Amino acid sequence: MPESKKPQGLLRNSFNFPAFSGLPSEPEDEIDLKYYNLNLCGFEPSQHWCFLGEIVDSIGLVRVLLRVKDKDGRVVTVGLYTDDRGKVLAPQIKKGHTVAILYGEQHGFLDMTVNIRVEDASNIKIIPCSLEQLLKASDDLVVLRKGQPRHCGSCGNGENASYNTHLRLCSRCRYASYCGEDCQKKAWMDGHKADCKALVEVQWFTAKNWETFHDWFSF
Structure with a gap:
């Protein structure tokens, strides 16, 4: 008798909860029609999405920079370009905790790396458990x-x-x-x-x- 498949919860959905490789590029660079609708007023999301990554390190003196591991095991940097440069979140940041980023996008930085930039503080949350949990x-x-x-x-x-x-x-x-x-x-x-x-x-x-x-x- 074949073994029954384990249930797949919402957070396993790779479209609404993509790994870094599945995130859209910023619309100013390229409009990803999988995530955005283009209309007379410009563009807006067609659906919602959220990036999840487990914190493996935090660096940065001027602003908080997080090193996080996504669902595929890839480690990327999350730069907090919020008004307070991530200082409010700093006490919650611990290795092994999960960062959730609403509407995360692949951002090209001046050092030629492609990572994630967060400007709106309401789009990021530190969840006090591991990504696996x-x-x-x-x-x-x-x-x-x-x-x-x-x-x-x-x-x-x-x-x-x-x-x-x-x-x-x-x-x-x-x-x-x-x-x-x-x-x-x-x-x-x-x-x-x-x-x-x-x-x-x-x-x-x-x-x-x-x-x-x-x-x-x-x-």
Whole structure:
């Protein structure tokens, strides 16, 4: 019997959540009709997209420069050209955390490199979990939303109305279930502490329609 495929969550979508190689060039250089519509007023996005990369280093004294690894494993530089040069974000920047950049584009810098330039502070967010954790949470959310019978996230016992066995949801992510306080505490220490954080972050993305552009998203 063939092995069933693992569910693919929203963040695996390579169009709305592309790796660096899939990002459009800046419209001033070349209009990518995959991402932009050209009209009488100029151009505007046809859909929404967001670049995700895991922070591997941060450099820069005058402005914050991030070195991040994308979904393909490629390391690129993100230059923060916001009004404060990234200083507000600095306390949140840690290796292993994920940076999310709305409407990221490939930008040609004066040193002849092509990386990412961020000018609008509302388009960037530091997510306090790894890229792998974030992608896994996106996949897990597909399964959790299918409405299948719930089971305790620690001992595996299922909910059974006949025996008055009711599970309670994690108050933070509202998806993980537990049959009691002891199981909830054990699951938290066994890994749900990290999973919970990622599930909460993913829900911001899944609550939005990425396929049709009506107005700009912002963090």
